[in-house]
Amino acid sequence: MQFFQKNILLNNKIVTLGLLFLCSLMLNAQSGELLNLPKYIAPKDRIAFAMYTVSKKTLKLTAQFYPIQDFEPFEATLEIKENNTWKKVAETKIIYPGYTAPFKVKNWDDTKQTQYRVVHNNNAFYEGVIQKNPEYKNKFVLAAFTCNSIYPNHGGDISRDDIVENMKKIKPDLVFFSGDQVYDHSSHYLYWIKFGKDFEDILRNTPSIIIPDDHDIGQGNLWGQNGKKADQRRGVSGGYYMPVEYVKEVERAQTSHLPDPFDPTPIEQGIGVYYTCLTWGGISFAILEDRKFKSGLVEVTAQNPDIFPNGVSEAIFNKNVDTKKLDIQGSTLLGKRQLDFLEHWTTDWEDASMKTVLSQTIFAMANNYSGKHDRELIADFDTNGWPQTARNNALKVIRKSFSPMIAGDQHLGTLVQHGIDNFQDAGYSFSVPAIANFWLRWWDPQIEGKNRAKNAPKYTGDFLDGFQNKMTVLAAANPTLPEIKEGGKLSTRAAGYGIVTYNKKERTITFDCWARNVDITNPNSKQYKGWPITINQTDNFTIHNGFELPTLKLSKSNQVVTVRNQNTKEVVSSIRIKGSKYQPKTTTKGTFLIEVGEGKNKKYFENIIAKKQNRSTLKIEL
Template sequence: MARALCSDLQLTFHPDQNSMTPLTRRFALKCIGLGGAWIGFAPKVSAQDTLTATTSTAASVSWSNTNDRVWLGGNVWANPMENWRVVDGAAECQSAGGNRNVHCLTHQVTNAKGSMSMSVVIRQIEKKMSDGGVGFRIGVRSDIGDHRANCFAGGGINAGIIGGQLVLGNKRQAIDVDVTKDTLLSLIAVPGDGGGVELTLAVADDEGNPIGQISRMVDADAILGNVSIVNNFDGAAKVSQGARYRFSDWLIDGDAFEAKPENAFGPILWSMYSLSDSRSDEGFVLKSSVLTGPMGDDDNQQAEFWVQRDGQWKSMGTAKLDTDAWTATIRIPNWDETKETTYKWVYVEKHRDGTETVNEWVGRIRPNPSGRPLRIGALTCQNDYAFPYEPVAKNVAKMDPDLVYFSGDQIYESHGGYGIIRQPAVPAILNYLRKYYQFGWSFREVMRDRPTICLPDDHDVFQGNIWGEGGAPMDVDDGGASSNGGYIEPARMVNVVHITNTAHHPDAYDPAPVKQGISVYYGDMVYGGVGFAILADRQFKSGPQHVDTGSGRADHVHDQGFDTSVLDKPGLILLGDRQEAFLKHWANDWRGHSMKVLLSQTVFAGMATHHGGYDGYLKADLDCGGWPQTPRDRAIEILRPSKALHINGDQHLTSLCQYGVDRQRDSNWSFCTPAIAVGYPRWWRADEMNMPHANRPKHGNSDTGEYLDGLGNKVYVYAVGNPEVATKKNRYEKAHQKASGFGFVTIDTDAKTYFVEAYKFAIDPADGNPDNQFPGWPVTIHQDENAGENRLQ
């Protein structure tokens, strides 16, 4: 006989008869309790909720005191966020599609030998062609078991009601229940005979009167992982023809759970900041932005920035939350850059009953690193099959950079599942924000305590590639989102992408918006004795509709014999007049610094011979910065006096190369960093394609030396990190095979050198293993080599 979950109630199970004493609402409340385990951060618990918890893990996920809004709260993750709302004190699903669910973040089942109990009140608010069901899902577990990754895992055990039947895994039983009225679902799990777990699902009306129940035995390990509530289990509802439900008073208890309040995500999600020498009477300027979840009209619409001075907290002012981007930004001139300063963003959450909860996000503003080398963590492209990228996030933090740089593709359209919403703007924005939050969820600890530069790129605005055409709208009748110029998304959505990524950046050089009112963010930063140029190398670029690449996609050249010089048509644009003017000014402005770095999205060369699959030969890809060729050469000639190292990403293939214009190796070096998690793979296999080359480096690695890329650009390839063909199932092993990882650049302003490292995904950078880095790294480049005075052989 299995033991009862609550000893004072002496609940008795009879596995052989699949029966139990009635599970009433009173039992659920008594067994689960609320007491001091309230998850929702409310400072007070109402008298009606004051019960004694049975264990230290007892918790309530309640929306009774939450204002109407999109964001359900920091204790849960909603799939997908845009399909859920808090409405009149309950979580209401807005979609009749399948598998809409809400995961508890602060409680996971980790003890298979323990007991657990959950209850929730449900009510159907709309039914279309069918009812895909409602209830719980337990045992939701990814291959790595991380609570964040579990939120997007398949599998698990469904426990609830589908179309007049109780369902508990693969077992069903008829029941007479009216789900259009408040209905209590309760699920109990207790250790059973033989090492398994007995699950019992019971249904009662809103008065606690029992309606029916069902039990079954499962393997103990089957309950491990996240727990969630689900709207429409059934795949028949995938075409949005199912039902919609309200959920309230989700109660959780039992020693099977591990409680981790620190796993809550929000209402403050994360913050980013920059610190830059303005070289004016404003001195150093600090800019910081904070992100919250999408709040409601009755919620607080501002956040406050504080700093600690002489042991006391001092407010530096409030900032209004942009109610599209849910980002607040503060700008503070004349910052004392010589001292480390503790800061906090404060958001005061208002509740329906008039009470408030203070939420804080604390970090530190580092002093400007002077008199020592500047260390930069360089990252790009994070496909969510490897979410939450823990090996990279931990390794970057372990290496403790002074600055972190994300060069784009913080999201892909596939992030989190459930597709993309292109328009209208408001749901498209929510769809974007939900995906973007996975980026912060992974890297917020790295960004908390150091400056961050974060560039948006093509996938961030839901485009496979982007040729911005100066902000023009895309002609969707002439191509697609991957091979046509302009922006396919509404300008309002694109501006949200820019705000969430770059609002904290130093002020734009020329902030005038481009076509459609789309914002710009190009400009400079001076930090640690290094001058940075921040470019948007896609925003003004011409689209491939202006040229003819032959058959197939307009941006791809497949024919090895195709003369790509014909693609270099007069009038085509790469950076555009405005950014070229900025770059000319920046290349010759040495105030406050002695070395320079160019930060942009992609390499100014065609550094891949194969795309997508191992045999996917491609002579030229117009998405790279090597096209159009004439403005590419002009950009490099403008850049040459700066002697800047170009750090970029985008290509999913790490490379270290030197640009040539009039001759090989007469210009700047480029470091294309490894992708955090490679999705679409690329290879540089020039030798296999019999591409002529000269002057192979002394290390003798294949596919290196002086080449003409597929577009005819001069490029000296010093190192590449080609992937394997992925065969592994585990997300982290797969990412490692696909040549994922991160870059690291150390700039010594005394020695005038750039020390460039390219680390693989699943390694420990502190163990000294020479195989931790891709072949050819690390490399030291002297500043003068970026102007063609070559020493590296």
């Protein structure tokens, strides 16, 4: 038998966890996951942390437990405080493996702040606050994080206190963790508790969107390919390597507090899905799983043996390769199910004036050095720059709702505007920097960007990425060159996070990119070079040299206007307009159907002609 100790910092206390193989460990026969049992946890401390969302009057809250021991019950209750008395509003089973307790409460009153507590065995109590819906606030603040490495080789277990203290000061309305909360690859449960305790003071009192990425589910990279079984942890063949119950546990732990999935039908191997939408504070968020349906690399390798002489590879460094050849027919990115979801979400503006798409990584390859700054990376299949046609199809749907995109995974903070047919004809995308950044990436092209702003760095402007997708780079938080110093305050390693502020009155979005160990409330503190950047909501679908429909003059302000192709009924664009005057544009000429209003109160205007320099008007009484 083998025995060793593992020291973990939990909530500022050093905890020693004994791992005794074949004897002292609990081995889950279904998943093969080793669950570590922290024997020091007293019954009154059985609840580790909790996280929640509220959307469309439904509360979903997941309490994460330490291992249930002895004859303790596998049930928990959720209570709220009313008139200084605790009232039970829900109860649930604690699910094993993983020890998660998911609660759901319908008809939630989100017009007031509410104290809650999770109760176990009338002995353990965990309290927090469900916030009031911030729809009354003009400015909505989202804090975005990614890549929470705690391995010694990944920069060490650096304190997260600077992040937590900043969040306590700014009090974001929503927090988003885009993936790689856990890097252990084989012991998700233990390191998930570590993540929750590090960010506990944020999660217990603030709505949070959390989605897992490749490291969370035990792989170096993930091309999910609809859930097939992967033959190795590299994942290049497509699919999931770890036992199904392991994957399910990870997704349950990290996403069961999200709104119900749009379509809960499982994929292959019975793996679930969680893609959905959340509406909070007047902002609607589409939450994607951009890895789950993405094609593996076997077929693209088979069709391009000259490009892959040594077999499947996650990356290409040969600058003579024509990467357009890699866009093989039939390869997928989001998959039909998620594209259908996005089409449906595009026209659903209930309780929302602005929208945003949240994903694991961005729809471009906005890095060209990876690991070391020694040889230029030509094509990185881990990014959503590939497959190109599938990437373009996703962006074509996303831009219809004038949505920016927020993601992580790349470790490198960037802000780009995507292009499909032309530069800048799709939405803006913010990739936030890593919380802890061991694996470095740079955007450091050898050629200067075209059409960049005056005095802007040469790495900004119009570029073709490695897969020859159009993108306009506005900012990049590159690690310091030429020397990277380890540890310290992470200043040279370009670690950090993003803050996104929505001004609902002005319909603007401001992107902030902050380094670690900086007081972001200090007016003298500076962000990474190039930030902050503010755009208008409508900048996410800019039509240059297109066609115009008549100017709409509405009797009521701030109405939803949806434009459809008259013949196919396909959505061209949909937006809650600002004010009472709006002129829709289209990329093609023809006749179109205009819908104004929501639900049963819509008005329809058919056979409306789009043309150049359209000076006609259409008055609409509502």
